[in-house]
Amino acid sequence: MSHEVMNGHAPRFDATSGEFFVRDPEKLKVLAHPIRMKILKQAQLGEVSAKEAARDLEEPIGKVSYHVRVLADAGLLELTRQTPRRGAIESHYRATVSMHLDDATWQAVGHDVRRLMLAAAAKEWSADLHAAVETGGFELDEALLANAHFGADAEGLVELRAALDAHYRRLLEIEASIAARMENDPDAEITEVNVGLAFYEGANTPAANAPFFARSGGETYPLIPEYIEDQ
Incomplete structure (x- = not known):
């Protein structure tokens, strides 16, 4: 992956x-x-x-x-x-x-470098998500925001990794096909999108433990913690 x-x-x-x-x-x-x-x-x-x-x-x-x-x-x-x-x-x-x-390269650089790179990426990702919320980016009919928190055994970790790996590679294929269509249709209406994947050992925070799944367009399936609903 x-x-x-x-x-x-x-x-x-x-x-x-x-x-x-x-x-x-x-x-x-x-x-x-x-x-x-x-x-x-x-x-x-x-x-x-x-x-x-x-x-x-x-x-x-x-x-x-x-x-x-x-x-x-x-x-x-x-x-x-x-x-x-x-x-x-x-x-x-x-x-x-x-x-x-x-x-192999990711492991070879060591913990300190990985932590610095991940911290920088997480900060930028968080800023982008907040900006999208403020500017209406999640009003897009196809928009989706989801997270899940649950326990997993060793076999489950392997299964999750394989599923997300396949999903990410499919994203790259779709991106390539979009780019090819854009080259043939320079006047096509373009929507800049951001798709993110994260799979990690949870920090056991209240936010992480609260599953959330919502679509802006079509059907909506919110699983929102009470402390959010009360805001």
Whole structure:
């Protein structure tokens, strides 16, 4: 199964011109910083310069330029072009890897790096979810929000992992077919979507222990804890 750390728009990464899976633990360690992860995500969507990234991330240009150099030195970004800008040169980069990680590499980087990367990803994911709620993203007829908390034996853990792995791979197939249709129909109406999967040992918090499943369009199946209903 691949572990993908994502935020915002799904990456339009060209696997034919770069590594689809990150398999170098040293490269992965470089990404154990939230700003570098964000820069790489931007560079997967298209060319990006330090100036553009600093503007989008609302960070000082000096700080972002440093992180761009670190990513480039590690081979995670490659220079695509340089543009003269008022006596200076603006360098543009693209990603050379996706954020898909194979299991061996994920384990090889060690606990501390994994924790830093997961913390950054969880923070971005949470922010995106809250923004979607505030802006009506879950009013989409096909929208879905669900979680489940239950005990599982060893066999159950394997079954859950296999089911989610198959589901994730199917998502990638659907994304590829959508991209192919979009190329043939540039005027098609596009809805930017975010699909997330998480499978982990629960922290035994009240929120985690409360199952929730709801669809915005069509039928709705809410299982909402009383403390939420009372708000």
